[in-house]
Amino acid sequence: MGFIAGNASGAMAMAKDRLIDPVGQALTLAARRHRARSASLLVELGLFPGQDRVLQSLADNDRLTMTAIADELRVKPPTASKMISRMAAQGLLERKGKEDDARLVVVSITPEGLARIEQLRKIARRMEKDSLAGLDDKDVRRLRRLLKKVARNLGDDSAAIEVDDLETDL
Numbered sequence: 001m002g003f004i005a006g007n008a009s010g011a012m013a014m015a016k017d018r019l020i021d022p023v024g025q026a027l028t029l030a031a032r033r034h035r036a037r038s039a040s041l042l043v044e045l046g047l048f049p050g051q052d053r054v055l056q057s058l059a060d061n062d063r064l065t066m067t068a069i070a071d072e073l074r075v076k077p078p079t080a081s082k083m084i085s086r087m088a089a090q091g092l093l094e095r096k097g098k099e100d101d102a103r104l105v106v107v108s109i110t111p112e113g114l115a116r117i118e119q120l121r122k123i124a125r126r127m128e129k130d131s132l133a134g135l136d137d138k139d140v141r142r143l144r145r146l147l148k149k150v151a152r153n154l155g156d157d158s159a160a161i162e163v164d165d166l167e168t169d170l
Contacts, residue, residue, distance in 0.1 A: 027150070030131075034127070034131060035049070037127065037130070038123070038127060041123045041126070041127070042123070045116060045119050045120070045123070046090065047116070048083075048086075050073055050075075050083060051083060051086075051087055051092075052120050052123075053072065053073060054069060054072075054073065054083065054084070054087065054093070055087075055092065055109060055113050055116055055117055055120065056117065056120065057069065057072050058093065058107065058108060058109040058113065059109055059113075059114060059117050062108065062109075063106050063107065063108045064106070064107055065098070065104055065105065065106055065107070066080055066081055066084065066104075066105045066107065069084065069107060084107055087113070088107075090112075091110055091112045091113075092109070092110060092112055092113035092116060093107050093108065093109060093110060093113055094107070094108050094109075094110055095107050096108075
């Protein structure tokens with residue numbers, strides 16, 4: 001099919017209609033860039049995306065089962081198991097059978113893993129600073145509040161709990 005003369009205005013209108021979601025596009029672009037920057041900073045620590053969340057969860061909870069870690073990451077248990085195996089090989093985590101039920105594997109953070117937590121905090125502060133450059137405190141509070149609203153609007157009930165857990169302080 002070729003271009004039909006006289007339909008140029010119709011083609012232009014269709015092209016404009018495809019760009020109806022500028023907020024969604026801006027959110028997607030910002031999220032993609034944030035994720036890429038975070039991943040590049042994590043690689044400098046020898047970590048992959050998601051592994052930072054495992055370390056933080058274990059630092060907060062002392063010990064977790066593989067199932068709890070999979071739930072926390074919202075991945076399937078085999079995916080979590082592979083991640084935990086890699087992290088244990090790096091000396092960041094320990095895996096042990098639960099004393100009263102050897103079928104359950106309990107994961108705990110090692111001193112090396114705890115040392116990475118402080119490095120992760122530095123990365124988080126850097127990402128926050130870079131992401132919010134040029135915004136004053138009032139803008140930052142408004143942005144967080146609005147993003148929480150958007151997340152609630154787009155999520156299910158379980159996502160609402162997650163959104164409520166987001167920090168709103170600077």
